[in-house]
Amino acid sequence: MQAQVENTAGKRLWIKVAGAAAVVALALAGYLSMANTHAAPDVTFTNIKGEQVSLKSLRGKVVMVNFWATSCTTCVAEMPQMVQTYNMYKDKGLDYVAVAMSYDPPNYVMNFVQTRSLPFQVALDTQSKLADSFGDVKLTPTTFVIDKQGNIIKRYVGAPKFEELHALLDKALAAA
Structure with missing residues (x-):
């Protein structure tokens, strides 16, 4: 025993x-x-106005890069919250680039941007070069949060939990 x-x-x-x-x-x-964390790719976006913006030129800001498509129901559903997030943080140093996937017809993207008055930059990725540069993005929405030094600090696949995203943005924007 x-x-x-x-x-x-x-x-x-x-x-x-x-x-x-x-x-x-x-x-x-x-x-x-x-x-x-690892460095974000050194890419240049061409927005729907034809202007080129390099990711490197946005250093010193926190940047969200969101891969999306007009045919993606989750993307369309999350877009109002993305707009709200951008509006909450843009004056604190947030920049935002919404990248339309290569299969998204440019006229659909333009219509979406205009009818919803998207306040941030929207780029077309007609040859998938941007999606490839960010690790061969295939699923939408996929959102990257990049710190002021140009490092990817978070990758969301699917809609983010916005409370968590806002906490991350608060922390990243407060960092030196």
Whole structure:
């Protein structure tokens, strides 16, 4: 009986040690993934007015790059919140580029921009060069948040949780 109790206690101790090690490993992985930013690609957007804007020229600002399509129901549904987010943060140093996917007809994009009075820059990616440069983006919406130094700090696939996005923007905009 005594041996059985000691054996059970030893198993419990082992489970606790293994559990603690797993928690430490997950915490370390989470920390490393948060600290693991990488430089945004050196791309130039051509907006629907024909103007060219390089991502490098936006350094010093926090930038959101949103890949979307007029045929994407999630993209269309999230766009009012993206406009609201942009309007909340533009005076604090946020810039925003909405990149229409290559399969999106330019006239559909132009109509969408005009009928919804999108306040930020909209670019066409007619040859998928921008999507390829950002890691071969295929799914829409995909949104990148880029810090003031030009590093990607977050990639959202699908609609972001806007409360989380706003907290991230607050932090990134407050950073030196």
